[in-house]
Amino acid sequence: xxxxxxxxxxxxxxxxxxxxxxxxxxxxxxxxxxxxxxxxxxxxxxxxxxxxxxxxxxxxxxxxxxxxxxxxxxxxxxxxxxxxxxxxxxxxxxxxxxxxxxxxxxxxxxxxxxxxxxxxxxxxxxxxxxxxxxxxxxxxxxxxxxxxxxxxxxxxxxxxxxxxxxxxxxxxxxxxxxxxxxxxxxxxxxxxxxxxxxxxxxxxxxxxxxxxxxxxxxxxxxxxxxxxxxxxxxxxxxxxxxxxxxxxxxxxxxxxxxxxxxxxxxxxxxxxxxxxxxxxxxxxxxxxxxxxxxxxxxxxxxxxxxxxxxxxxxxxxxxxxxxxxxxxxxxxxxxxxxxxxxxxxxx
Amino acid sequence: xxxxxxxxxxxxxxxxxxxxxxxxxxxxxxxxxxxxxxxxxxxxxxxxxxxxxxxxxxxxxxxxxxxxxxxxxxxxxxxxxxxxxxxxxxxxxxxxxxxxxxxxxxxxxxxxxxxxxxxxxxxxxxxxxxxxxxxxxxxxxxxxxxxxxxxxxxxxxxxxxxxxxxxxxxxxxxxxxxxxxxxxxxxxxxxxxxxxxxxxxxxxxxxxxxxxxxxxxxxxxxxxxxxxxxxxxxxxxxxxxxxxxxxxxxxxxxxxxxxxxxxxxxxxxxxxxxxxxxxxxxxxxxxxxxxxxxxxxxxxxxxxxxxxxxxxxxxxxxxxxxxxxxxxxxxxxxxxxxxxxxxxxxx
DNA sequence: ACGTTGTTTGTTAGCGCTAACAATTGAGAG
DNA sequence: CTCTCAATTGTTAGCGCTAACAAACAACGT
Numbered sequence: 001x002x003x004x005x006x007x008x009x010x011x012x013x014x015x016x017x018x019x020x021x022x023x024x025x026x027x028x029x030x031x032x033x034x035x036x037x038x039x040x041x042x043x044x045x046x047x048x049x050x051x052x053x054x055x056x057x058x059x060x061x062x063x064x065x066x067x068x069x070x071x072x073x074x075x076x077x078x079x080x081x082x083x084x085x086x087x088x089x090x091x092x093x094x095x096x097x098x099x100x101x102x103x104x105x106x107x108x109x110x111x112x113x114x115x116x117x118x119x120x121x122x123x124x125x126x127x128x129x130x131x132x133x134x135x136x137x138x139x140x141x142x143x144x145x146x147x148x149x150x151x152x153x154x155x156x157x158x159x160x161x162x163x164x165x166x167x168x169x170x171x172x173x174x175x176x177x178x179x180x181x182x183x184x185x186x187x188x189x190x191x192x193x194x195x196x197x198x199x200x201x202x203x204x205x206x207x208x209x210x211x212x213x214x215x216x217x218x219x220x221x222x223x224x225x226x227x228x229x230x231x232x233x234x235x236x237x238x239x240x241x242x243x244x245x246x247x248x249x250x251x252x253x254x255x256x257x258x259x260x261x262x263x264x265x266x267x268x269x270x271x272x273x274x275x276x277x278x279x280x281x282x283x284x285x286x287x288x289x290x291x292x293x294x295x296x297x298x299x300x301x302x303x304x305x306x307x308x309x310x311x312x313x314x315x316x317x318x319x320x321x322x323x324x325x326x327x328x329x330x331x332x333x334x335x336x337x338x339x340x341x342x343x344x345x346x347x
Numbered sequence: 348x349x350x351x352x353x354x355x356x357x358x359x360x361x362x363x364x365x366x367x368x369x370x371x372x373x374x375x376x377x378x379x380x381x382x383x384x385x386x387x388x389x390x391x392x393x394x395x396x397x398x399x400x401x402x403x404x405x406x407x408x409x410x411x412x413x414x415x416x417x418x419x420x421x422x423x424x425x426x427x428x429x430x431x432x433x434x435x436x437x438x439x440x441x442x443x444x445x446x447x448x449x450x451x452x453x454x455x456x457x458x459x460x461x462x463x464x465x466x467x468x469x470x471x472x473x474x475x476x477x478x479x480x481x482x483x484x485x486x487x488x489x490x491x492x493x494x495x496x497x498x499x500x501x502x503x504x505x506x507x508x509x510x511x512x513x514x515x516x517x518x519x520x521x522x523x524x525x526x527x528x529x530x531x532x533x534x535x536x537x538x539x540x541x542x543x544x545x546x547x548x549x550x551x552x553x554x555x556x557x558x559x560x561x562x563x564x565x566x567x568x569x570x571x572x573x574x575x576x577x578x579x580x581x582x583x584x585x586x587x588x589x590x591x592x593x594x595x596x597x598x599x600x601x602x603x604x605x606x607x608x609x610x611x612x613x614x615x616x617x618x619x620x621x622x623x624x625x626x627x628x629x630x631x632x633x634x635x636x637x638x639x640x641x642x643x644x645x646x647x648x649x650x651x652x653x654x655x656x657x658x659x660x661x662x663x664x665x666x667x668x669x670x671x672x673x674x675x676x677x678x679x680x681x682x683x684x685x686x687x688x689x690x691x692x693x694x
Numbered sequence: 695a696c697g698t699t700g701t702t703t704g705t706t707a708g709c710g711c712t713a714a715c716a717a718t719t720g721a722g723a724g
Numbered sequence: 725c726t727c728t729c730a731a732t733t734g735t736t737a738g739c740g741c742t743a744a745c746a747a748a749c750a751a752c753g754t
Contacts, residue, residue, distance in 0.1 A: 021709095021710055021711085022710065022711065023710080031733075031734090032734050032735080033711085034711095034712080034713095034733075034735080035732090035733060037711070037712060038732095038733090041712085044731095045730095046733085047731085047733090050732080050733085064475075064478065064479055065479070065710090065711080066419070066481070066709085066710050066711070067415075067479060067480055068414075068416075068418035068419040068424065068481060068709085068711090069419050069709070069710035069712090069739090070711055070712075071415035071711090071739095072415040072416050072710080072711070072712095072738095072739050072740065072741085073710085073711050073712045073713075073738080074711085074713095074739090077414075077415065079458070079480075087444055088437065088440045088441045088444060090435065093434055093435045094435045096434065096459075097434055097435060097461050100460065100461045101461065104460065104476060109458050109480050110458060110459050110460075111456050111458050111459075112443075112447055112457050112458075113447070113451065113457075114444055114447045114448065116448070128411075129451060129456070132411055132412070132414060133414055133426075133456050134413070134414055134415060236638065237638060237639045237641070237642040238641070238642070240642070241642055262638070262639055265639055265643075266642045268644070269642045269643070269644055269646075272644050291583065291584060291609070292584045292609055292612055294585070295584040295585070295587070295588055295613045295616045296612075296616070297615070297616055297619050297644040299616075368739095368740055368741085369740065369741065369742095370740080378703075378704090379703065379704050379705080380704095380740090381703075381704065381742080381743095382702090382704080384741070384742060385702095385703090388742085392702055392703085393702075393703090394701085394702065394703090397702080397703085412740090412741080415739085415740080415741090416709090416740035416741040416742090417740080417741055417742075418741090419708095419709050419739090419740080419741070419742095420709045420741050420742045420743080421743095422709080
């Protein structure tokens, strides 16, 4: 008891010269360092008395295991790499939060790598970065089909969970059922009596974009309606605005299902400028339900996705894979309608 | 040359049993492992011939340095922890991207920890997480003054860079000049002839919120105008909507400077419903210039901040601190006005 | 020729931890 | 009172790397 080390929970790290090691704890508890190792790793064969003595010593010294040393011998870094593009978007950002939460709860670290651009080289670069770090697994938040394809071409020796994939490829996946969401949106419009239902889609090379369009098409087919009113945007409010200007002139549809809330915002703006009233003249449905959607002009009917839940599910799946690398599969989160003022029966 | 290992740039990791080590490279190049270490660490005293031989061997074997082993001996993880709250918001998310970009370019890994709630215990928890991981430094993306205070109370032995702090505390900081941004916004309104300029502020316990309010106050004082029209919101569109309803009844101001774009959206919505025309009856200025701001009804005049640049500056500062821990200070990014249709001279 | 530099390379130890094995102890059966 | 077995604890080796030192070698002036 040469020196008294603080173990106040608010004192995260003392300014001592050297951090205590297993050996220091062992000495203090009067056991071997291996016994201390057993205690911190919850090995069963440690007597209760010893365990308590060791735990006391750990608390007194404020001992924290050295991750690098453990990684070196176990070949496990307890780090999950999150490969993300479009992290500034509402969806991916919240998914990341879900992943982080679940990971930290499970004792894992979360490392991120943002994709600078879409393309195989950029993906390979990010993956190399993760391999250098020795991540135990990779969660791919990659909405582009191309990115996913590039990832599948790489020969990886860690498990990969893809967000937004149905898990039919090489990797496990967790996804919000985009097709279902689109069908809900279109069903809502049909229920209100709409027969000419257009679609402002997201880019079709995005997995979610293609899925939503497919759902729109299926719902229309089920109802015996035509699926000829389709325009492709780029997710941005600006593209929605441009498309809205055209649609305002054409006036072919009484309702429009828009691929995301941002494009819907642009559409509403264009309609407003052109004197097309929403919902009296045209009904508009968005997708995502970002927090602002309820304050658009008019408040937007949209499809809500629980991105955080998606992230948590992802991490759950990753943990399962890390325990038993044989297992794989997919988990699906259901979206739901949020009806606001931008939809109404046609005139 | 028993086995031929691929070193195709697309093959990130072979499925060999064991990854090659320094020793393997050394053997192949006919040198000692230490010489290989010198090559990969760019030590000067290696002859050109040897260096080339070693580099060839590295490429042939696809050797990648084991981070855990290096960390164990150097006590450097080459990892930066980003402590973030409100990561789902436009600003912090983009700042994170800037940090990630600069970090990866500098050969650093980026680990994240999201704050589950505001409060000292949550901060201590996240910091402990980072210390367990052995991060070399922490970038704090913490907009609450309280969070920052909690962080300052901890005794940390790694450098900390705070985003949004002016660097006058214990830590270095990188910030967008919020006060200047607010002054620009108010100056723009004054220039248009407004004399009664209200402010819908963000929460005053947020650093940025308080700064913007202060800037509004100063600009008014400089012009000899009253600063009595102040209401505090919570950054959300919903709070902006509620406040907008009240302001629409009171009609005390001819112009409103709103603390962020989202609250401005809510305000516009409330004004629209109440028949208050923007900008004819009231001018509105936002803050942030998120991508959608140009498509509000009407398009929003606002103050643009370059969040990614902020993130990059942060990381630059961190790198400087890591090289020379004595250095500290602050770096400031200037915001700029983006004038759109929501502002006009008073009637 | 000689020592005296400086440059390049090799050897050794050890970072802090866990896995594998070895040793010790105690309890119960014979 | 020994023997066996299981439970508990200790000992040893080594994960892959870098720092520190040692050795070898060349170049140079005297």
